[in-house]
Amino acid sequence: MIFKRLSLFSGLVMTLGLFSASLSSAQSNVVNDVLIRGATVLTITNGTLQNTDVLVQDGVITAIGTDLRAPGGIKTIDADGQYLMPGIVDAHSHIALSSVNEGSSPVTSEVTMEDVVNPYHIGIYRALAGGVTTSHLMHGSANVIGGQNETIKLRWGMINPDDLRFKGAPRTIKFALGENPTRNHGRRGSSGSQPGIRPSSRMGVEAVLRDAFSEARNYMREWADYESAKLNHPRQTSPPYNERLEVIADIMRGEILVHCHSYRADEILMLMRVLEDFGVHNITFQHANEGFKVAPELAAFGAGASVFADWWSYKFEVYYSTAYNATILTRNGVVTSINSDSGELNRHLYHEAAKTQRYGDLSDDEALSLITINPAMQLGIADRVGSIEVGKDGDLVLFDKHPLSVYAIAQKTFVDGVQYFDRETDRDDQRLRVDPSAKLDTYMEQETGVHRFVKSEYVTLDILFEQN
Amino acid sequence: MTSSHPRALYCSTASVFAAFLLFLPGTAALAQRNAPDIPAVSGAFAIENARIVQAPGRVIDSGTVVIRDGLIEAVGADIAIPYDAARIDGTGKTVYAAFIDGLSMIGVPKPKQKNDLPPVPDRSNPPDDRAGIQPQRDVRTLLASDEKSIDEYRKAGFGAAHIVPHGRMLPGSGAIILLAGENANAMVLSGDYSMYAQFEGARGMYPGTPMGMTAKMRQLYREAERRKAMQMNYDQDAAGTTRPEFDAVHYAFFPVIENTKPVFYYVDDVLEIYRALKLRDDLGFELMLGGLNESFDAVDILKSADVPLFVTLDLPEKPDWMKEFKADSIQYVLDNYDPEERTASYRDLEAERRNLEARAFLTRSRYAGAAADLKKAGLRFGFTTKGVKAKDLRENIRELIENGLSEDDALAALTVDSADLLGLGSSLGTIDAGKIANLIIADGDLFAKETQYEFVFVDGHKYAYPKKDEEDESKEGDDEKTKTKTKTNRRKINPKTRR
Numbered sequence: 002m003i004f005k006r007l008s009l010f011s012g013l014v015m016t017l018g019l020f021s022a023s024l025s026s027a028q029s030n031v032v033n034d035v036l037i038r039g040a041t042v043l044t045i046t047n048g049t050l051q052n053t054d055v056l057v058q059d060g061v062i063t064a065i066g067t068d069l070r071a072p073g074g075i076k077t078i079d080a081d082g083q084y085l086m087p088g089i090v091d092a093h094s095h096i097a098l099s100s101v102n103e104g105s106s107p108v109t110s111e112v113t114m115e116d117v118v119n120p121y122h123i124g125i126y127r128a129l130a131g132g133v134t135t136s137h138l139m140h141g142s143a144n145v146i147g148g149q150n151e152t153i154k155l156r157w158g159m160i161n162p163d164d165l166r167f168k169g170a171p172r173t174i175k176f177a178l179g180e181n182p183t184r185n186h187g188r189r190g191s192s193g194s195q196p197g198i199r200p201s202s203r204m205g206v207e208a209v210l211r212d213a214f215s216e217a218r219n220y221m222r223e224w225a226d227y228e229s230a231k232l233n234h235p236r237q238t239s240p241p242y243n244e245r246l247e248v249i250a251d252i253m254r255g256e257i258l259v260h261c262h263s264y265r266a267d268e269i270l271m272l273m274r275v276l277e278d279f280g281v282h283n284i285t286f287q288h289a290n291e292g293f294k295v296a297p298e299l300a301a302f303g304a305g306a307s308v309f310a311d312w313w314s315y316k317f318e319v320y321y322s323t324a325y326n327a328t329i330l331t332r333n334g335v336v337t338s339i340n341s342d343s344g345e346l347n348r349h350l351y352h353e354a355a356k357t358q359r360y361g362d363l364s365d366d367e368a369l370s371l372i373t374i375n376p377a378m379q380l381g382i383a384d385r386v387g388s389i390e391v392g393k394d395g396d397l398v399l400f401d402k403h404p405l406s407v408y409a410i411a412q413k414t415f416v417d418g419v420q421y422f423d424r425e426t427d428r429d430d431q432r433l434r435v436d437p438s439a440k441l442d443t444y445m446e447q448e449t450g451v452h453r454f455v456k457s458e459y460v461t462l463d464i465l466f467e468q469n
Numbered sequence: 470m471t472s473s474h475p476r477a478l479y480c481s482t483a484s485v486f487a488a489f490l491l492f493l494p495g496t497a498a499l500a501q502r503n504a505p506d507i508p509a510v511s512g513a514f515a516i517e518n519a520r521i522v523q524a525p526g527r528v529i530d531s532g533t534v535v536i537r538d539g540l541i542e543a544v545g546a547d548i549a550i551p552y553d554a555a556r557i558d559g560t561g562k563t564v565y566a567a568f569i570d571g572l573s574m575i576g577v578p579k580p581k582q583k584n585d586l587p588p589v590p591d592r593s594n595p596p597d598d599r600a601g602i603q604p605q606r607d608v609r610t611l612l613a614s615d616e617k618s619i620d621e622y623r624k625a626g627f628g629a630a631h632i633v634p635h636g637r638m639l640p641g642s643g644a645i646i647l648l649a650g651e652n653a654n655a656m657v658l659s660g661d662y663s664m665y666a667q668f669e670g671a672r673g674m675y676p677g678t679p680m681g682m683t684a685k686m687r688q689l690y691r692e693a694e695r696r697k698a699m700q701m702n703y704d705q706d707a708a709g710t711t712r713p714e715f716d717a718v719h720y721a722f723f724p725v726i727e728n729t730k731p732v733f734y735y736v737d738d739v740l741e742i743y744r745a746l747k748l749r750d751d752l753g754f755e756l757m758l759g760g761l762n763e764s765f766d767a768v769d770i771l772k773s774a775d776v777p778l779f780v781t782l783d784l785p786e787k788p789d790w791m792k793e794f795k796a797d798s799i800q801y802v803l804d805n806y807d808p809e810e811r812t813a814s815y816r817d818l819e820a821e822r823r824n825l826e827a828r829a830f831l832t833r834s835r836y837a838g839a840a841a842d843l844k845k846a847g848l849r850f851g852f853t854t855k856g857v858k859a860k861d862l863r864e865n866i867r868e869l870i871e872n873g874l875s876e877d878d879a880l881a882a883l884t885v886d887s888a889d890l891l892g893l894g895s896s897l898g899t900i901d902a903g904k905i906a907n908l909i910i911a912d913g914d915l916f917a918k919e920t921q922y923e924f925v926f927v928d929g930h931k932y933a934y935p936k937k938d939e940e941d942e943s944k945e946g947d948d949e950k951t952k953t954k955t956k957t958n959r960r961k962i963n964p965k966t967r968r
Contacts, residue, residue, distance in 0.1 A: 100678035100679050102678070105593055105676065106594070106675045109675075111685075111688060112680040112683075113683075114680065116680045117678070117740075148684075160739070161743060163747075198592075236706075236710055238699060238711045241695070244691065426809075428809055428811055429810045429821065429824070430808070430810070430828065434766075434832065436832075437788075437829050437832040437836060438785045438788055439788060439829070440788055441790050443818055443825065
């Protein structure tokens with residue numbers, strides 16, 4: 002029942018989306034119907050279906066089965082011998098943004114990445130080429146309470162930032178613990194140039210959090226008092242309006258999901274205690290390199306974890322971790338995902354997921370869940386994406402080999418049934434725009450930093466190796 | 470002031486010193502009315518036997534414009550010349566309405582960089598002025614009639630401008646000025662015209678990023694709405710009501726909230742266009758947009774947005790490799806452009822480089838063709854000179870014309886459309902009786918490279934800019950000597966600068 006309502010809703014959103022798209026000339030005749038025939042379909046939530054067809058109409062999956070009949074004129078793709086999986090959901094990304102950190106204040110809940118989505122960023126296309134269809138664009142980790150994040154679909158080529166938004170996705174916000182906020186705010190004085198402010202220690206981080214929530218709670222109370230007093234005294238003076246506290250109040254009202262940058266087990270426990278005290282329960286710990294140490298506690302709290310497959314030791318507080326992290330969390334019942342946090346890693350998240358089979362023996366479905374349905378659950382969009390089911394969005398990626406194979410290469414990527422990436426027609430220059438004032442650099446020159454190529458000279462790849 | 474004036478004085482140290490005096494504030498203002506040398510007798514001028522472009526497409530082949538006391542008194546083919554008018558022979562010349570600048574800092578001295586300011590105690594909550602939030606400032610109080618930019622832009626044909634303060638996120642309120650006047654007050658046509666806003670973040674403090682600025686704008690606006698409601702409450706009946714506390718920043722938003730004063734956003738790229746429109750939609754203020762670089766990617770949304778537009782006359786700087794390109798090579802590169810190219814870089818570097826060159830040229834022409842695109846979509850717009858040197862203006866306009874904008878449309882954007890969009894249509898923008906006498910008298914086609922604007926009238930004041938080669942005839946050969954001399958002499962006057 003719920004599902005039906007939701008798909009009706011998504012249908013409406015889709016129609017609205019199409020309506021606004023038809024207003025912009027570039028997208029007026031977009032094709033969002035497709036029939037993919039004969040693939041091995043990795044549904045994630047309903048096992049693997051051999052030699053199966055998937056039909057997408059008007060951007061939504063309308064049928065999964067064998068020998069499906071395509072309505073007249075619909076685009077058909079013969080995927081015999083290929084693997085179809087749901088579009089990858091990257092729960093932690095900083096691509097396609099004009100700015101990442103409003104690092105000037107320890108609490109900046111009022112800022113939102115929605116205002117700085119950059120549809121021209123080539124990172125979108127690169128992510129599509131790695132099978133990603135949804136990215137969670139996050140504020141940086143400079144502040145204890147950073148800005149609100151934005152969940153987007155990778156609709157490459159649309160230039161109105163609003164057209165990339167994952168309409169209907171819940172609001173989320175970035176928190177950050179540990180060294181990043183203490184270094185950025187508290188330790189500025191050490192260089193002598195800037196006076197430091199709280200937090201300069203882990204204790205300070207907790208204090209900033211508790212102060213922010215307490216202030217927001219007072220703010221809510223003041224406004225509630227004002228609203229009720231106004232009934233009898235219409236000339237009552239209102240309390241000051243505060244955009245920052247409005248957002249924190251919305252977190253406490255359960256309208257915003259928290260995604261918190263974290264590494265150490267002690268700070269993970271600390272945040273759960275703070276959230277418990279203020280009645281906040283929607284939390285996903287990002288990175289959580291020591292999440293495996295507190296996996297039962299995370300599961301008991303209902304917290305999610307979004308981790309790297311095998312990346313740590315890049316600073317002191319994350320000196321210690323294990324490649325078994327995702328497996329241990331999964332086995333303890335924590336909703337776990339693997340994210341990229343990188344414009345490079347997001348091009349092969351399927352390899353990252355496969356590492357959990359080398360370290361932890363997760364099943365195919367469990368491993369693929371880490372980059373599909375699980376991150377979708379953490380972002381509150383699991384009713385729309387993350388698996389191949391009738392009624393869900395037509396976000397699909399076709400691989401030539403099984404995506405958990407090291408030989409797999411993404412061939413075609415669809416968002417809402419629209420094909421945005423096709424390896425067959427992948428051009429050299431996919432940028433939506435170039436800087437007409439830029440120095441002229443060929444790809445080789447950019448990659449190698451060597452500008453000594455003479456025009457017309459035959460150059461071989463050796464130059465790449467000469468550099469090292 | 471004509472350039473012949475100071476040149477005549479370059480012959481001795483004493484006279485250079487006299488010229489120096491002439492440029493001092495105050496004395497310069499004296500020389501402006503009816504410059505250069507004949508004192509005003511009546512304030513009336515008649516430009517006779519001239520071709521008159523009253524407005525784009527409205528041309529008198531040979532006629533007269535009569536000016537009196539700052540206004541156009543009469544214009545037509547057959548006009549009697551008043552006995553007291555100073556006559557200007559317009560034979561072989563064309564009279565145009567002077568240009569209007571939709572947004573600039575003409576006449577507003579650039580504040581000196583203060584690098585020795587102490588760090589703010591709390592960069593997360595800096596004082597408003599340090600954060601660049603100064604909407605209460607009024608550009609009229611910053612205007613300086615002796616700023617050299619006034620003459621530079623006037624020489625380039627501009628008679629009026631919407632000017633705003635220098636600053637960061639909210640630098641202050643704008644005013645419409647005429648590019649003439651004995652002092653700052655005399656230049657002002659209309660004040661408190663707009664609330665100027667731009668996406669220039671505070672340096673090293675809040676708000677520093679585009680998302681910080683949009684959030685801060687929402688906070689300021691919504692809190693100002695609340696304070697305005699409280700103030701209205703209090704004004705209606707003060708008895709028994711807590712006195713609202715005045716603060717200059719929020720109170721500066723009141724006319725904006727009342728929609729009696731627009732927010733004029735300078736938007737530097739297409740993403741800033743979207744940001745400004747979103748703020749307008751969220752908060753509900755009247756919006757005007759200037760800059761609009763990359764508007765070619767926002768034509769549809771601008772069409773539905775229904776806001777006055779002032780397109781930049783700036784163009785992307787040419788990189789070194791592009792400057793070296795010869796015209797015929799450009800055509801060759803463009804003819805061989807293959808957007809679908811799929812070649813391994815290391816196999817054919819030349820093909821890749823040619824493609825990149827072609828794409829850069831094509832992109833540049835999109836910038837230069839942006840104004841034409843807006844026109845094709847049926848949008849009216851003016852121009853802004855913000856960030857463009859006066860001497861580069863005409864060349865840039867010519868590039869816009871080469872990329873599809875008609876000369877008439879360029880003229881309209883510089884005059885009548887700009888006047889209408891700024892709400893000045895009844896007083897500026899065309900050559901019609903009753904309007905302010907802002908005119909250009911050109912010795913050729915308005916935008917041609919060699920054309921000289923021999924006279925520019927602003928508010929009925931005549932400014933003569935004699936053609937260079939006429940001057941050069943007498944001074945040819947002396948040029949180098951004169952320059953050296955001036956240099957030496959200046960050194961003597963200002964010995965401190967050398968030590």
